[in-house]
Amino acid sequence: MNIIIIGKSGQLAFELSRELKNSDHQVTLLGRDDIDITNSDIIEASLAPLSPDVLINASAYTAVDKAEEDTEACNAINAIAVKNLATFCNAHGAFMVHVSTDYVFNGHKGSPYLTDDPIEPQGAYGKSKAEGEKALLEILPEASCLIRTAWVYSSHGNNFVKTMLRLMADKPQLSVIDDQIGTPTWAKGLAEVCVSAAENKAVGVYHWTDEGVASWYDFAMAIQELGIEKGLLSSAITVLPIPSSQYPTPAKRPHYSVLDKQTAREAFASCKPTHWRKQLSIMLDELEA
Numbered sequence: 001m002n003i004i005i006i007g008k009s010g011q012l013a014f015e016l017s018r019e020l021k022n023s024d025h026q027v028t029l030l031g032r033d034d035i036d037i038t039n040s041d042i043i044e045a046s047l048a049p050l051s052p053d054v055l056i057n058a059s060a061y062t063a064v065d066k067a068e069e070d071t072e073a074c075n076a077i078n079a080i081a082v083k084n085l086a087t088f089c090n091a092h093g094a095f096m097v098h099v100s101t102d103y104v105f106n107g108h109k110g111s112p113y114l115t116d117d118p119i120e121p122q123g124a125y126g127k128s129k130a131e132g133e134k135a136l137l138e139i140l141p142e143a144s145c146l147i148r149t150a151w152v153y154s155s156h157g158n159n160f161v162k163t164m165l166r167l168m169a170d171k172p173q174l175s176v177i178d179d180q181i182g183t184p185t186w187a188k189g190l191a192e193v194c195v196s197a198a199e200n201k202a203v204g205v206y207h208w209t210d211e212g213v214a215s216w217y218d219f220a221m222a223i224q225e226l227g228i229e230k231g232l233l234s235s236a237i238t239v240l241p242i243p244s245s246q247y248p249t250p251a252k253r254p255h256y257s258v259l260d261k262q263t264a265r266e267a268f269a270s271c272k273p274t275h276w277r278k279q280l281s282i283m284l285d286e287l288e289a
């Protein structure tokens, strides 16, 4: 297949390119220097000559707090660009794999969110991603795969794991929120699911995270424990659990955003979800190496 990946410098795109490296597919990675996805004419001129069978959109405006002020730029990438890319795929018979977020939910449910649960995003980032979802499903209902995920990290790029390792090496004490519950997700597993979605043209809305449940505090403690075990950190610092009320952020986040993966387990049977702590351990081995 001829696969185009948009958002080439991000975490997911990095793992997608590793996943597809030894495949038989022809893969083209494009970033913001190659294509302006907010402009439909540029999309047409840039992508039509490449005749993609599948387009994987790994690009997004992911700065959740900055999005509260930078709403226009956030909407341009997370909503308008998704509409543009879906319109291109519709016109050219290409299948589109798109990734969204647990932050489209309000976090009040208290049990894992099903793919058809009502969405009610709390912040500008979540609202923009919800707009993108709506555009995709309106334009390409029969030729798209929408995968919601959460708390993504990889050895490449900026993320919570690398921030924690840096702060734990520099500071004597840290406070980390313990009342936001979700599931950390290694981008490598997510990339495997995106590739399976592309190869099987898996139509529909799916949820994919690693296995298990954690607060940001649990995640931070695991990063410290495993970081010391693997020699990435020399000693333990004090990590204090705090409520979100003691760490106000510009964007409101859901208190509980665990995603139910049942439909994805069935659709992507070759991709077995692995517990987040095991995935974290393997990724830290990679960082250490």
Ligand SMILES: NC(=O)c1ccc[n+]([C@@H]2O[C@H](COP(=O)([O-])OP(=O)(O)OC[C@H]3O[C@@H](n4cnc5c(N)ncnc54)[C@H](OP(=O)(O)O)[C@@H]3O)[C@@H](O)[C@H]2O)c1
Pocket: 006, 007, 008, 009, 010, 011, 012, 013, 030, 031, 032, 035, 036, 037, 038, 057, 058, 059, 060, 061, 062, 077, 099, 100, 101, 102, 129, 149, 150, 151, 152, 153, 157, 158
């Ligand atoms: N990260 C998370 O915790 C998380 C959680 C839930 C869902 N998701 C979703 O998962 C997907 C992958 O996220 P990720 O963690 O891989 O994000 P990421 O590391 O922030 O990468 C996003 C990529 O999008 C690119 N991009 C931004 N604006 C662009 C534009 N105008 N044109 C072309 N490229 C542009 C960025 O390029 P630059 O590097 O040049 O800015 C970056 O390469 C996204 O849909 C995201 O919403 C992520």
